[in-house]
Amino acid sequence: MTDRAEDAPVAGHEETPVAANPVQAAQPQNVSHGSRSQWLDVWDQFRTHKGALAGAGFFVFILLAVTLGPYLWIYDPTYIDIRARNTGISLAHPLGADQLGRDMLARMIAGGRTSVSVGVTAMALALFLGTLIGVLAGYFRKLDGPLMRFTDLFLALPLLPLLLVMVLLFRETLSANFGPETGIFLLIVVGIGVTSWMPTARIVRGDVLALKEREFVLAARSIGTPDRRMITRHILPNVLSPIMVSATLGIANAIITESALSFLGLGFPPDYPTWGRLLYDATDYLQQYPERVIWPGAAISLTVLSVNYIGDGLRDALDPRIRGR
Amino acid sequence: MLTFTLRRVLISIPTLLVIAFAIFMLLELAPGDPTAQLPLTIPPEVREQIRQSLGLGEPLPVRFGKWLIQFFWVEPLHIINGIFGTDFAEGAQRVLSWQTRSPVMDIVWQRMPQTLWVVGMSYIVGVAIALPIGIYSAYKQYSVFDQAGTFVSMIGYSVPPFFSGVLVIVIFSVKLGWFPSIYDTTHVVNDWDSFVVQLRQMIMPVMVLALQTTAQISRFMRASMLDNLGQDYVRTARAKGMSERSVVLRHTLRNSMIPVVTVIALGVPGIFGGAIITEQVFKVNGIGQLLITAIQANDLPMVQTLTFIFAILIVLFNLIADVLYGVLDPRIRYD
Numbered sequence: 126m127t128d129r130a131e132d133a134p135v136a137g138h139e140e141t142p143v144a145a146n147p148v149q150a151a152q153p154q155n156v157s158h159g160s161r162s163q164w165l166d167v168w169d170q171f172r173t174h175k176g177a178l179a180g181a182g183f184f185v186f187i188l189l190a191v192t193l194g195p196y197l198w199i200y201d202p203t204y205i206d207i208r209a210r211n212t213g214i215s216l217a218h219p220l221g222a223d224q225l226g227r228d229m230l231a232r233m234i235a236g237g238r239t240s241v242s243v244g245v246t247a248m249a250l251a252l253f254l255g256t257l258i259g260v261l262a263g264y265f266r267k268l269d270g271p272l273m274r275f276t277d278l279f280l281a282l283p284l285l286p287l288l289l290v291m292v293l294l295f296r297e298t299l300s301a302n303f304g305p306e307t308g309i310f311l312l313i314v315v316g317i318g319v320t321s322w323m324p325t326a327r328i329v330r331g332d333v334l335a336l337k338e339r340e341f342v343l344a345a346r347s348i349g350t351p352d353r354r355m356i357t358r359h360i361l362p363n364v365l366s367p368i369m370v371s372a373t374l375g376i377a378n379a380i381i382t383e384s385a386l387s388f389l390g391l392g393f394p395p396d397y398p399t400w401g402r403l404l405y406d407a408t409d410y411l412q413q414y415p416e417r418v419i420w421p422g423a424a425i426s427l428t429v430l431s432v433n434y435i436g437d438g439l440r441d442a443l444d445p446r447i448r449g450r
Numbered sequence: 451m452l453t454f455t456l457r458r459v460l461i462s463i464p465t466l467l468v469i470a471f472a473i474f475m476l477l478e479l480a481p482g483d484p485t486a487q488l489p490l491t492i493p494p495e496v497r498e499q500i501r502q503s504l505g506l507g508e509p510l511p512v513r514f515g516k517w518l519i520q521f522f523w524v525e526p527l528h529i530i531n532g533i534f535g536t537d538f539a540e541g542a543q544r545v546l547s548w549q550t551r552s553p554v555m556d557i558v559w560q561r562m563p564q565t566l567w568v569v570g571m572s573y574i575v576g577v578a579i580a581l582p583i584g585i586y587s588a589y590k591q592y593s594v595f596d597q598a599g600t601f602v603s604m605i606g607y608s609v610p611p612f613f614s615g616v617l618v619i620v621i622f623s624v625k626l627g628w629f630p631s632i633y634d635t636t637h638v639v640n641d642w643d644s645f646v647v648q649l650r651q652m653i654m655p656v657m658v659l660a661l662q663t664t665a666q667i668s669r670f671m672r673a674s675m676l677d678n679l680g681q682d683y684v685r686t687a688r689a690k691g692m693s694e695r696s697v698v699l700r701h702t703l704r705n706s707m708i709p710v711v712t713v714i715a716l717g718v719p720g721i722f723g724g725a726i727i728t729e730q731v732f733k734v735n736g737i738g739q740l741l742i743t744a745i746q747a748n749d750l751p752m753v754q755t756l757t758f759i760f761a762i763l764i765v766l767f768n769l770i771a772d773v774l775y776g777v778l779d780p781r782i783r784y785d
């Protein structure tokens with residue numbers, strides 16, 4: 126943002142000689158244009174989308190809250206202060222305390238930490254798988270048929286039931302091997318990642334197929350670029366924008382799925398707060414303390430909403446046809 | 451068109467078989483013994499007999515084959531029996547639930563009406579709301595209505611049903627007391643008063659599920675209408691002096707509905723998945739709730755059958771969407 130603010134007056138200043146002496150002054154202006162990177166253009170376009178900007182702001186706020194929060198609000202989320210149980214909003218407990226007297230703000234921060242890290246890790250896994258399969262299917266003609274049939278097969282699987290079954294069946298083995306928290310974290314991240322890579326793979330494959338026919342790929346091939354470098358240097362940078370858009374959608378999807386699993390009682394163990402788990406626990410006290418349902422629910426919804434808005438803005442910003450306007 | 455349909459049907463058979471095998475293997479790999487819950491005083495040979503009676507102990511391909519025969523041959527015959535009063539496949543082994551020792555499909559048929567009522571009604575309501583919203587927001591693009599529609603559908607995308615469901619319970623049943631928070635499945639509709647009771651208990655789950663549907667379908671409808679409104683034939687229709695009403699509702703809408711209809715068909719299995727959560731929130735004892743209880747009770751035949759039913763729904767509606775697309779738009783038939 127600051128880069129752009131400094132950049133703008135300079136570009137404006139250099140425009141004056143253009144009017145006076147067009148032949149000479151064309152050069153400095155060109156230089157200032159050349160120094161503008163593509164990402165500055167993208168940022169400029171992104172800034173015009175108000176919803177996306179607000180979403181990005183909120184998401185950064187959530188990220189800061191869950192990373193720095195535990196240092197600022199030093200309550201232990203599992204500390205039981207039985208005399209404070211079921212207290213409402215107060216100075217000692219800004220979001221109240223739950224049925225065991227645990228501080229809700231600390232639990233929200235700890236829960237957000239889990240939910241967001243599950244979201245980001247599962248998204249990264251899904252993106253990795255989706256990009257790998259998409260690039261392989263798009264680039265190597267022999268692999269296209271089998272890999273796309275494989276993708277179709279995954280798309281025809283009932284994902285939520287299978288995810289529930291996976292969590293149920295493998296929870297205990299993994300808990301025994303990696304400890305209850307890491308085990309379930311791994312299980313949920315792998316489960317969500319393995320069941321949500323298909324849209325990315327399809328989009329990436331389509332883009333790679335189109336890119337393969339372009340002249341710069343032909344040029345690169347004619348100078349003898351090997352396949353490995355072809356993919357990493359020429360194909361991947363050009364499919365970056367659809368990947369980034371599906372990254373945002375992937376985070377949203379992963380957060381919702383993790384919360385849904387926790388809500389169905391098949392997610393993280395009860396003493397390990399996540400937003401979905403907090404929501405699930407609070408529904409038992411729905412009649413008396415509805416606000417305890419609102420906090421985690423609003424956190425999930427607003428985070429997902431902000432991520433969706435970022436994706437929306439990013440889609441516009443990364444599309445060069447829209448960016449010019 | 452017939453060859454196209456036939457080919458699509460033939461492709462879906464191996465797909466279903468592979469999915470059936472994948473589900474079977476996933477459950478097979480699972481650790482855990484169905485007799486683990488039984489008392490430790492049972493002698494090992496009796497335990498082995500119990501395992502045999504549950505259909506375990508035989509080699510894996512045999513069990514898979516048996517399950518396929520039970521599911522694709524014995525169970526359909528029982529459905530025919532139920533409809534026509536015949537007695538095919540009497541005494542043949544059916545897929546039995548480990549929880550209740552009764553045939554899985556009988557329980558599924560008991561639970562199906564509740565799910566179909568809530569889920570089916572919500573989908574119809576959702577589509578009925580979404581289509582006019584989509585049409586109007588495309589016609590008045592960037593108007594206040596359009597912006598509001600975009601915002602509402604963004605919320606519909608982002609607020610998960612387990613929160614929106616709980617939220618409407620807090621507002622409408624705890625604070626206002628308008629609707630009951632628990633869906634009473636034993637309620638029988640026989641006169642006007644009981645119909646009103648049924649309506650009141652259905653409103654909240656139906657609206658929660660419909661919000662999701664509306665959010666998706668209205669966006670598709672809007673995008674599709676926008677694509678078509680800029681076309682030359684629309685300008686031609688206007689230039690001929692046709693009324694706006696017939697330009698939009700007759701010419702544009704018909705063409706815009708083609709992709710939307712397939713999206714509607716593709717969304718049907720997804721809504722059954724969403725119903726798993728909504729049924730849990732409103733305590734509807736439908737299919738989704740059956741799946742959750744079966745998972746918690748480690749009732750593998752039930753889980754296997756239900757998951758496979760969901761898979762059949764997905765494959766079936768993909769097929770319907772493909773064929774519908776071909777019927778509606780002659781340009782994309784591949785025969």
